[in-house]
Amino acid sequence: MIIKDFRKILHGGDYNPDQWIHVPGTVDRDFELMDEAHCNTFSVAIFSWSQLEVEPDHFEFGWLDDVFERCAKSGKKLFLATPSASKPAWLAERWPDSRRADRAGHRDIQGSRQNSCFSSPGFRERVRIVDRKLAERYAKHPALGGWHISNEYHGECGCDLCRSRFHDFLRKRYGTLEKLNQAYWSAFWGHRFTDWRQVEPFDSSMDGAALDWWRFCTEVIVDFFRMEIDAVREFSDAPVTTNLMGLFPTLDYWKFAPLCDFISDDCYPTWYAGEAEREGASVSFRHDMHYSMRNKPFLVMESCPGIPNMMPYTKLRRPGEFEREMLLALGHGADGTMYFQWRKGRNNCEKFHGAVVGHDGSDRTMVFRRVASYGEKLERLSGLVDAVREPVAAVIYDWESNWALRESHFAGGNEIKKWDETIQNHYRALWNSNIDLAVIDSEQDFSRYKLLVLPMLFLFKPGVVERLRRFVEAGGTVVGTYFTGYVDECNNCQAGGNPGGEAGRDLFGVWSEDFDGLEPAARQSLVWNGKRYPVMDYAEILHPEGSAVEAVYGEDFYAGTPAVTFRKLGQGRAVYIGARTGMDFLNDFYGALIKKIGIDPVLPGVPDSVRAARRFAVDGGSYYFLYNLSKEAQTVKLPRKMCAVWEDGADVDSVTLSSDGATVLFAAGEARG
């Protein structure tokens, strides 16, 4: 259970009553509406530092005490935030080095949020003080459900202190300057370093230093996160989390995961017309990653029940879309879905961001009614709490690999590299086959899967290729693609050739001699099983070294040469896809591959536009989730009778999903595995 002894699917959101203290009756009304919407959990005080510590060491907890009391009385729980995301003006004034600096060293203004320097001694000390105060006061309160540490940590700082911490980080990582010079290939353009202080973190010509800068930024923030956890842990053993932002590009979230008692995420899909399949796969991808991070249920900490104001088109959710989005999370391993935010504020840059309760406080809005109806149905799903997933295939997502690729100057720039999109497209093809998936990093245990896919896993961390080999020899299937294993952990290219140096070449049984970057007017294709599929952006020139040729190129001077190879090794196989294709090839290819491996869909025979997910309940039986990605009603014939828990609880052998609809079914007596 995410919250101790609280067996409920969590439902609620960010609650900011401190913005409403001056409007009598609002908080009373909020608590009535919360019950009407069947909400049970809220996050509070996220941006409330200046309302709690009104001047240095002068604390006013009255409004927060009141919220705690009301929650305790009405059986609700609170995730209490540490307020470090937003520092008070007095703090920035008294400790100016708390303001973050840009790459040129200029300090940011006070204002906005999430813009403090994580190294500033004054800022760190004041955060520790306020965190300890909160923990001391509320640790034993019955309404405390857990700690929401800070908010969406991120950012870099170019102040002198951060630079000198970066140099300490390098000293620890490399030990001697000689090693650093080698690792950075620093004779290039004559950059040999004779002092650690000379290493410039923002020299974009040095691919190794740029990669280390992102590693360092993660380390600084993880260290800050740990400091905040330690502050609350002095008084409280309630679970801690910090809200992640999906695939946020500059933080390695795998390093945050071990510190979180449960993972939480802020997830804002758009559902624009025609994008349900792509968007559905994309949110499922992040949910699968968040489940995989701790191998247990996670929480969607923020989502938007109305219109997210930061998106290009603030599109209202069509009937069905809101509930389908929430059930996608639950089906992929969430034990709760919460909103940003409970009540819309009347001013400033989020005044139009969709909330459960609008500016007029009405419970008659479409958004409020949808939330209330979903909340009411959630009460039928308490058996889902702690239910587990059993993924059989995994896609690898490594931030370090993405950074190495991003900081490497080649292949048409980052708009063409498209690593996130590529990784998600491979996932999407597997998701389209309705199999149970994980998203892991390359340091996780591989042995529980039958299939591992490493799309553009550009950087091979030490030991990964050996572990992949053992996985294959023991019967696993590995799929690598163009730009797999091109560099080591310092962003140095492989001396033994691609993919992945000698060991990688031997694993895949292929040598990638070079790659052809394809401009938009270039025509290339690959031919597989007699069918021709378009190739775009990249095509590698491959030479089999012990592998069989699965597909060949269709055009140009390398027509007829290998495009996809397949090597049998031990009990398993290693497949290499040398070129970027569209979803047409990926869907066909993975559809055939999983049949060959013997991976079954979670539910057989669902219509093309329906996706399925499954979780195994702790007390036995399975929950099946069905999602209609189309605008037409879809009927799904079930392989056996199941209970329509999301509807009227009747036993059914088929269900009809309305346009964009979703549902949950329970199959009693099913065993795991």
Ligand code: GAL
């Ligand atoms: C999140 C953030 C919230 C709120 C929300 C608006 O990223 O954590 O505080 O700003 O976005 O969508």
